[in-house]
Amino acid sequence: MESINQSHPYVPRDLNLPDFTPGVLSQSTIVGVYGSCSLLVVSLIWIISGRFPKTSKIDRLLMCWWAFTGLTHIILEGYFAFSPQFYTEKTACYLAEVWKEYSKGDSRYAGRDAGVVTVEGITAVLEGPASLFTVYAIANKTSYRYILQIAISLGQLYGTAVYFITSYLEGDNFAASTYYYYLYYVFANSFWVWIPTLIVIRSWKKICAAFETEFKDEKTKTC
Amino acid sequence: MESINQSHPYVPRDLNLPDFTPGVLSQSTIVGVYGSCSLLVVSLIWIISGRFPKTSKIDRLLMCWWAFTGLTHIILEGYFAFSPQFYTEKTACYLAEVWKEYSKGDSRYAGRDAGVVTVEGITAVLEGPASLFTVYAIANKTSYRYILQIAISLGQLYGTAVYFITSYLEGDNFAASTYYYYLYYVFANSFWVWIPTLIVIRSWKKICAAFETEFKDEKTKTC
Numbered sequence: 001m002e003s004i005n006q007s008h009p010y011v012p013r014d015l016n017l018p019d020f021t022p023g024v025l026s027q028s029t030i031v032g033v034y035g036s037c038s039l040l041v042v043s044l045i046w047i048i049s050g051r052f053p054k055t056s057k058i059d060r061l062l063m064c065w066w067a068f069t070g071l072t073h074i075i076l077e078g079y080f081a082f083s084p085q086f087y088t089e090k091t092a093c094y095l096a097e098v099w100k101e102y103s104k105g106d107s108r109y110a111g112r113d114a115g116v117v118t119v120e121g122i123t124a125v126l127e128g129p130a131s132l133f134t135v136y137a138i139a140n141k142t143s144y145r146y147i148l149q150i151a152i153s154l155g156q157l158y159g160t161a162v163y164f165i166t167s168y169l170e171g172d173n174f175a176a177s178t179y180y181y182y183l184y185y186v187f188a189n190s191f192w193v194w195i196p197t198l199i200v201i202r203s204w205k206k207i208c209a210a211f212e213t214e215f216k217d218e219k220t221k222t223c
Numbered sequence: 224m225e226s227i228n229q230s231h232p233y234v235p236r237d238l239n240l241p242d243f244t245p246g247v248l249s250q251s252t253i254v255g256v257y258g259s260c261s262l263l264v265v266s267l268i269w270i271i272s273g274r275f276p277k278t279s280k281i282d283r284l285l286m287c288w289w290a291f292t293g294l295t296h297i298i299l300e301g302y303f304a305f306s307p308q309f310y311t312e313k314t315a316c317y318l319a320e321v322w323k324e325y326s327k328g329d330s331r332y333a334g335r336d337a338g339v340v341t342v343e344g345i346t347a348v349l350e351g352p353a354s355l356f357t358v359y360a361i362a363n364k365t366s367y368r369y370i371l372q373i374a375i376s377l378g379q380l381y382g383t384a385v386y387f388i389t390s391y392l393e394g395d396n397f398a399a400s401t402y403y404y405y406l407y408y409v410f411a412n413s414f415w416v417w418i419p420t421l422i423v424i425r426s427w428k429k430i431c432a433a434f435e436t437e438f439k440d441e442k443t444k445t446c
Contacts (some may be wrong), residue, residue, distance in 0.1 A: 021329075032357070094358045097234075112339060113390040114388075114389040114393050115337060115338040115341070115389055117336070117392055118384075118385050118388040118392065119385070120386065122385070122388070123383055137236070143431040143432075144427065144430070144434075146430075146434075147373065147427055147430045147431070150370065150373070150374065151373065151377055154374055155377065155381060155383075156377065158345070158381045158382075159377060159381075161341075161345055162341050162342070162345070162385055164342040165337075165344065165345070166338055168343050169337040169340055169341060170337050175327070180374040183299035204367065204370055207268050207367070207369075207370045207430055207433070208366040208367050208370070209366075210433040210434050210436075211366035211367075211369075211431070211433050212439045213364050213436065214433045214436045214437065215366065
């Protein structure tokens, strides 16, 4: 039993992961591929959105974010949610390597914690496709573009809240080292805290402004 | 150890609850008090809201819902979130009795499951006060009344999703009997699924309508 437990690099050390197979790709390769693909997606959306008439730079930036976060949700988190045995993967499958590496910052991923799987499942299945749809909603200036952005951003914020609070309640001892704790668990996740927060604030103001316009209209008509 | 485990009525039977003290109030008393207090709150809000000018019956009903759900979140769920030892309570404290009884439908409450505590904590601390604030927002026809209702309702839906999915992933075996499973776990929680869903649909439509009005205005101004 002891030999099984020591065959993985995760904390807590007594986490039982039968048939664990160590990752083969380096951290720089994993992060490099993710960074390059993301940069490619963001660049493409930035260029394409520039051809849309009357689309502000903020809306173009938001379209880049929604494409990036949507693909991350669907591909990366979708793979995790539906691959309970990723840590036994013997080939250098990139998606399995991502989660073998990320589990150094939060072993609840390898350990299949119900809270983490639930949040990732909701994120992948609902928020991922909705995020991609938001790119279309912004590009076409639909009447629901702001409320859609608020709905998804609040979902992301609720998800990260559940993610951090359950870890705290369970002892906050799932990182292999302080380095992985701050780089993966804190830093990487922080983007899904401050960006959704800014989007909620902006969209909230836009919606209030629309109602104030409508209210003025009603007053003009009825007075 | 066996004697400790058998001293509580919850499933799974091996759930360890040291110093568990059985509830003293009957099911009908517990449900009766909750029902009567809720009816009182709803009646008061219905009567008071009737004095507000130009407030539709739907808005008055919504004010009743937000007052009821807000107080439920703050008082009942707030007590649970911050009372890890409620099952040891020796006096007939009503709030402890509620959770001793409800745990028959879902023993994760007595067992202090991290996912359940997290969802209840977020609900009590954020959604509870926000729900009460919504009564004011509707009464005063503020420009943010619909977006506020969507934000809280989506939070409630996300919370119930996490609640049901984590249970499913952990084996869905936390009810003392089929009766408690369907009455407490399914039926009681269902109100926080279908009511928030209806509110999200209605508020979403109202927000889209406001943007369509604004869009027409812009066209009138610019054309």
